[in-house]
Amino acid sequence: MSHETPSSPLLVSSSGSPPTHEKKEATYSSRTAYALGINYIIGTGVFSLPFAFYESGLVLGIVCTLVGGFFSLCCLNWMFEALSRTEGLHVARAAAPVNGSPRMGGTSTGDHVGVGLARGGRADDAFRPHHRGPEHLGGEAPCSTDNDDEEARLNYGAAPCNQLSTTRRYDMSYMFEYFFGLKGLIVCQAALSFYTYSILWAYSAVFASTVASLFYQFAYSAECDIYAEPSYGCNVAYYVSVVVFACYVLPMACLDVGEQASVQIFLTIYRFSAFAVMLATVFVALASGNPYVAIGQQPVSTYAIAKWGGFGTMFTSAIVALCMHYTTADIVHPITDKKNAQRALMGSMVTSIGFYLLIGLVCACYFGQGALPLVTLNWTEYTGRGGGWQPIPEGEKRVWWSILVQFWVMLFPVFDMASVYPLVCVTLANNLYASTPKRLQNAVPERVRRYFFRFGASIPPLVLSVAVRKLNVILEFTGVVSFVLNFFMPCILALFTWRRVAHHWGAGYCRTPYTMFCSSPPFIYFSLFYGVGALALCILVLAAPGII
Numbered sequence: 001m002s003h004e005t006p007s008s009p010l011l012v013s014s015s016g017s018p019p020t021h022e023k024k025e026a027t028y029s030s031r032t033a034y035a036l037g038i039n040y041i042i043g044t045g046v047f048s049l050p051f052a053f054y055e056s057g058l059v060l061g062i063v064c065t066l067v068g069g070f071f072s073l074c075c076l077n078w079m080f081e082a083l084s085r086t087e088g089l090h091v092a093r094a095a096a097p098v099n100g101s102p103r104m105g106g107t108s109t110g111d112h113v114g115v116g117l118a119r120g121g122r123a124d125d126a127f128r129p130h131h132r133g134p135e136h137l138g139g140e141a142p143c144s145t146d147n148d149d150e151e152a153r154l155n156y157g158a159a160p161c162n163q164l165s166t167t168r169r170y171d172m173s174y175m176f177e178y179f180f181g182l183k184g185l186i187v188c189q190a191a192l193s194f195y196t197y198s199i200l201w202a203y204s205a206v207f208a209s210t211v212a213s214l215f216y217q218f219a220y221s222a223e224c225d226i227y228a229e230p231s232y233g234c235n236v237a238y239y240v241s242v243v244v245f246a247c248y249v250l251p252m253a254c255l256d257v258g259e260q261a262s263v264q265i266f267l268t269i270y271r272f273s274a275f276a277v278m279l280a281t282v283f284v285a286l287a288s289g290n291p292y293v294a295i296g297q298q299p300v301s302t303y304a305i306a307k308w309g310g311f312g313t314m315f316t317s318a319i320v321a322l323c324m325h326y327t328t329a330d331i332v333h334p335i336t337d338k339k340n341a342q343r344a345l346m347g348s349m350v351t352s353i354g355f356y357l358l359i360g361l362v363c364a365c366y367f368g369q370g371a372l373p374l375v376t377l378n379w380t381e382y383t384g385r386g387g388g389w390q391p392i393p394e395g396e397k398r399v400w401w402s403i404l405v406q407f408w409v410m411l412f413p414v415f416d417m418a419s420v421y422p423l424v425c426v427t428l429a430n431n432l433y434a435s436t437p438k439r440l441q442n443a444v445p446e447r448v449r450r451y452f453f454r455f456g457a458s459i460p461p462l463v464l465s466v467a468v469r470k471l472n473v474i475l476e477f478t479g480v481v482s483f484v485l486n487f488f489m490p491c492i493l494a495l496f497t498w499r500r501v502a503h504h505w506g507a508g509y510c511r512t513p514y515t516m517f518c519s520s521p522p523f524i525y526f527s528l529f530y531g532v533g534a535l536a537l538c539i540l541v542l543a544a545p546g547i548i
Helices: 030-041 045-056 058-095 147-156 172-220 232-253 257-288 308-321 325-332 338-370 375-381 400-410 412-434 446-467 471-505 521-543
Strands: 004-006 024-026
Touching: 024 257, 030 257, 030 325, 030 338, 030 412, 045 058, 045 308, 045 338, 045 375, 058 172, 058 308, 058 325, 058 338, 058 471, 058 521, 172 232, 172 325, 172 375, 172 400, 172 412, 172 446, 172 471, 232 412, 232 446, 257 338, 257 375, 257 400, 257 412, 308 338, 308 471, 308 521, 325 338, 325 412, 325 471, 338 375, 375 400, 400 412, 412 446, 471 521
Parallel strands: none
Antiparallel strands: 004 024
């Protein structure tokens, strides 16, 4: 049985009513959401982790990954709570009595939550609820998990029912405008745009460098290292690869997330298999006792336990590698069984953290200082001899299965970038649309708006990747903005929605189906203080590498 929900906000009027001929967006189960979460999280960050582990030392790398993973899980939970409370506030505002009767406006299916809130205003300006305390409701909000119960909740009164909406999509940029007005929108959209354009830029560079390397290796039996001193032909191969990537991702970026579901599930399975091959080959190499020797070089030096000079690289790599919080609304909205949405995305993040620790630690142990910023390029020299990376004796042929292993691993970034690039483009385009003034939204037909924002999100990074292609340079400074977007902003939304609900109805109504030990305001304030200190240290190390 097929399911459909209102399409992305690119297809929804900010006036609060769906446009005529509204396109429907396919929905999916929480299992598909798990696969999408994996694909959103595992991007360019994973390929730079072995390099970052070596630069920072193994123990410091493990600590940064675990600590970053813990707080990333907390931030994801705070996003679920913020989404639920925003829905509760919106429904309560819509049902608040006006002249003695409930206000029912702004609740139509497909509403992108723009009703009654003038641009530049704040939630307080449009939200004057009729107070009903816990004593009126027996201490519980009248919540139901049934999708058809919204009318009953609206007629009940203004007490909030904090649960995920089945009809509305709350993008991060919208929530900041809703609670903080135009200034909040500008800050959020600036951080979101800078980060997503930068990460898309990195995706394009990774795809093109990998394809160029594979082409040169198997067409000319030569090396094409775009990070060293590439030849003229290697540069041409890189530029052609960018064009090929554009021909694929531009049409894909015009599809909604639900329409990409079947392709994304296949690519998740491939990711797991590629991780398994990478880990298996490196474990065999470690067990063989033969050191990694890059072509034309001496055996690499050993690794360190902790090097604070590499903290900035490790910290930003770990943060970028776990970023997906800004996409929460886009993943959650099409899920049919929303009660399992949190479990699905938490599972995606825990799985990713496990793979990151294994890949970063094991590859850093074996490759050492020979770990490339794009670690899959280390498999360019895989021979299957002497544990995997020993030279082929003169006069002997290469074992056939080593070519299969090499292809399977080196194609990982190709398929990885091909899957995640369109997903991030959809999120960026949705937020750009949501922050556009209504008069501009209505000035052009729906189809033109759709392609304008999707192409506006997907084309600039492709152009930028032609100019700069070094992954570590892109990710170091992107990681700083990523920390603001994926750590500070979920904290702020969780705190502000908690305060807003507590102010009107009391702290008892702040609970959501996703409330956990980390949901209390004191814990969130502690996390903010930790984040400020860690970010300051990260910026200091990046700005003055020799200071620590």
